[in-house]
Amino acid sequence: MHLSETTTTGFFYLAPWIVFFPVIGLLINAFLGKRFPEKVIGWLASMASAGSFVISVLLAYSLWASGGHAQSVYVAPWIHIGNLALDWTFRVDTLSVTMMLVVSGVGTLIHIYAIGYMHEDVRFKHDVGRYRRFFVFLNLFIAAMMILVGGDSYLMLFVGWEGVGLCSFLLIGFWYDMDTLGRSSWANSNAAKKAFVTNRIGDFGFLIAGFLMFWYIGSVQFDEVFAMAPGLQSGVIVAITLFMLIGVTGKSAQIPLYVWLPDAMAGPTPVSALIHAATMVTAGVYLIARSAPLYTLVPEAQFIVAMTGAVTALFAATIAVGQYDIKKVLAYSTISQLGFMVAAVGMGAFVAGMFHLVTHAFFKALLFLSAGSVILGLERGHHHLAKHEAHEGHHEGHEEVFDPGDMRNMGGLRKTMPVTFWLYIIGTLALAGIFPFAGFWSKDEILADAFKEGYTAVYWLLTIAAFFTAFYMGRQIWMVFFGKPRHEAAAHAEESPLIMTAPLMVLAFLSIVGGALNLPGLHTLTLWLEHTLEVHAGEFVLSVALISTALALLAILISWLIYGRKPLEAGQPDPLKRPLGFLFTGMENKWFVDEGYWAVFVNRYVDLARFLADVVDWRFWHDWFHEKVIAGTYNWLSHIFLNRYADQKGIDAFFNGLGEITRKLSAATRRVQNGFVRSYALAVLLGVVSILGYLILK
Amino acid sequence: MSIDLILFLVLALVAVATALGMLFSRNAVYSALFLVLNFATVAVFYVLLSAPFIALTQITVYAGAIMVLFLFVIMLLGAERLPASPALPWQRPLAIFLALVLIAETGYLLLFRQAVTATVSLPQTDVFGSPSQVGTALFNQYLLPFEVTSVLLLSAMVGVIVLTVRKKGERE
Amino acid sequence: MMAGTLPISYYLGLSALLFTLGVLGVLIRRNALVIFMSVELMLNAGNLAFVAFARMYDMLNGQIFVFFVMAVAAAEVAVGLALIVAIFKTKRSIDVDQMNSLKG
Secondary structure, three states: OOOOOOOOOOOHHHOOHHHHHHHHHHHHHHHHHHHOOHHHHHHHHHHHHHHHHHHHHHHHHHHHHOOOOOEEEEEEEEEEEOOEEEEEEEEEOHHHHHHHHHHHHHHHHHHHHHHHHHHHHHHHOOOOOHHHHHHHHHHHHHHHHHHHHHEOEHHHHHHHHHHHHHHHHHHHOOOOOEOOOOOEOOHHHHHHHHHHHHHHHHHHHHHHHHHHHHHHHOOOEHHHHHHHHHHOOHHHHHHHHHHHHHHHHHHOOOOOOOOHHHHHHHOOHHHHHHHHHHOHHHHHHHHHHHOHHHHOOOHHHHHHHHHHHHHHHHHHHHHHHOOOEHHHHHHHHHHHHHHHHHHHHHHOOHHHHHHHHHHHHHHHHHHHHHHHHHHHHHHHHHHHHHHHHHHHOOOOOOOOOOOOOEHHHOOOHHHHOHHHHHHHHHHHHHHHOOOOOHHHHHHHHHHHHHHHHOOHHHHHHHHHHHHHHHHHHHHHHHHHHOOOOOOHHHHOOOOOOHHHHHHHHHHHHHHHHHHHHHOOOOOHHHHHHOOOOOOOOOOOOHHHHHHHHHHHHHHHHHHHHHHHOOOOOOOOOOOOHHHHOHHHHHHHOHHHHHHHHHHHHHHHHHHHHHHHHHHHHHHHHHHHHHHHHHHHHHHHHHHHHHHHHHHHHHHHHHHHHHHHHHHHHHHHHOOOOOOOHHHHHHHHHHHHHHHHHHHHHO | OOHHHHHHHHHHHHHHHHHHHHHHOOOHHHHHHHHHHHHHHHHHHHHHOOOHHHHHHHHHHHHHHHHHHHHHHHHHHOOOOOOOOOOOOOHHHHHHHHHHHHHHHHHHHHHOOOOOOOEEEOOOOOOOOOHHHHHHHHHOOOHHHHHHHHHHHHHHHHHHHHHHOOOOOOOO | OOOOEEEHHHHHHHHHHHHHHHHHHHHHOOEHHHHHHHHHHHHHHHHHHHHHHHHHHOOOHHHHHHHHHHHHHHHHHHHHHHHHHHHHHHHOOOEHHHOOOOOO
């Protein structure tokens, strides 16, 4: 059944405005923003995002009021070729509205946070002019993300998919001419390129999936595809779903394409929170949930998806343990949590996956933004210090490069940044899955589903990953907020202003109560998503909840034993380094995956490119073919044949001869033209006499 | 020998003699005067050929107006005689030779080809060539050419003025 | 002595003779004025032939044509003499052999 009939009731007709608002915001900022003060720019962008949020709320209300039936909101025609008919149509159903609420809600909070964050960031990096650009990009991201989640077809989803990829690229490389420490370098650009190229590989898979759909079904519109899919061979569905999985691994940072996400932390922290934690990276999860009717047809594909997610969850969690950068830890944590979600949607536990997606958006955004607050706090301390020292006349102190994101430089921030500390604690507890924070409920639902559905391997992988999660978060808390400052900057760190902490408080509140969305027994989210997906209420399994909570508490305890009881001293290596040995070296170095990729793919690719450029293009095509064959033949033809023989000896000779004849003739006849009028008269007479003579003799 | 022939021969002799005189006079004034005489002789021929109007026009326009103009210019310029200058070497013999050939050709045509055999008598009292007849023809059949002639004369007049007028600031 | 007839060819012969003399004048004299007079002589010779033919064919057209020739000759003489005066002003001479600046 096609859902083209639009109801006249409700606010569904407003659906396009979820895109229009941010687009208007970005256009105003981009073209008129030059004269605006920073506050106006920031609030304008925030209001644009908030407008989207209001629309999303209205859509959710309309959906609730009308019984949750999916609605299509037609905007404009797009592609009409032969049998293919695609329009710009928004699909408003419980799944997409859930995503819209998360994207615009968390997005708006992060916009507001960024007003304060970027204000200081552009000053620390000495380029105030980029403030406006940041908000233009941020609004563009919201618009693209809304197209992604609101699209009615795979193609429209793909447009948004690429749009957010572009925004990701632009924002990772926001400080494109420096590295994360603000030194002049192309490191951030390279990180952006890495993200973009890696995502291209994933997009390739997504595109193949789309082509297969179009080839076998003749449509890429969601309902049409889902309606036709059961009639197809299962092999085709497996191919489609697995190619789609490649796209998911790219966008949602799963094995094997996760490598770009840690590098993406080069972007400003609000970007890390919004794009690389809360929203964009969950697009893959959304894609699988959206394609649920396809995945449920092929259990083997589901299993692969689930295993991919579970392995990623554990793998990334282990790396997070060995990281020192506060944002890198969170980045690997994000990959790990995305693994949870992918595993969940892979198992068919779509509600659990979406539930975790929502709560994760809350607490991971909270954590990232708090981390940003910590980093800025340290920057403030460092600058304060530097100014102080400059004032007193020492210069050697701040010459060394200071990394405000390195946890080894932190410590004891509990006292200097109390608000941030408490917010961070809430985020940590939510992420670690401690009762009754949001993370507990959503993670537990995933584990329970895995346990119940018989995905034993997945269950155990995720449980161990959860243990590691609690451990690395505990490690982070102890290293950052407890003990003594290991750097003077940390000792002088300053708390962030209210404009940054206020959104954090909202997120903290959501991280605490977010679990209420889908409490066991109430199943609010399940009932809500039931209108769109074929789901079943997840059951609360007490043993699973107990095991995971116990493991989490145990992990925090262990982390206290290692990092909390005896705080790290400045310059001291990680206490885990000695007992774990090469294992910790592996974690520290991300299991050498990047190096492996370089050795196996990138360098081979560079070799190939070099071969093509040097041997094939330069030596063969340029040196031999172009220079020798074409240019040589041409030269021979032109120089020897055409020039020497045809031109010089043929044409030139002919025309030179012609000229020579004319010249000689005229030299001879010019005597006749002697200027004496009587001679001319004589010539006339000669003519008269001759003609007369001719007439007589005729 | 009829009186016509005698008259013709005498007049022809005068005409040729004056023409030669004009041709060979060193002085341009003599040449002009010889030419006046020649024109007068030709005017008599016109009378003999029943063209009294033309004859009178010949006297007034040619012998009168034009030749006076010539004499005037000759005297104005003071160019009665030219100083000797190296002549074109072959000009004179070649000219005489070609002139002889020309006269030979016309003579041949007239004498041996018998191209024109008609004869004329002295003018009778008929009206052919009378001024009234000529005037009628001029103002009827040849009205347009006649008027165009006036334009021609006017433009000649303007041209002469333009050619000889002294421009402002031009030094003599 | 009787008034008889005279062949038209006599007049034509005379005309040819006068014409040739005019031609000779143009060719052998250097004085621009005399050359001009020779041209007039040639025109006269032509006029004589015209009138003779008019008499021969009993048609007035010949005489009318002579009238126009005279008018044109008058105009020509006026312009020609003006030209000679203008040339004399610059070259201080009316020798046509001195006017050869158009030599090829």
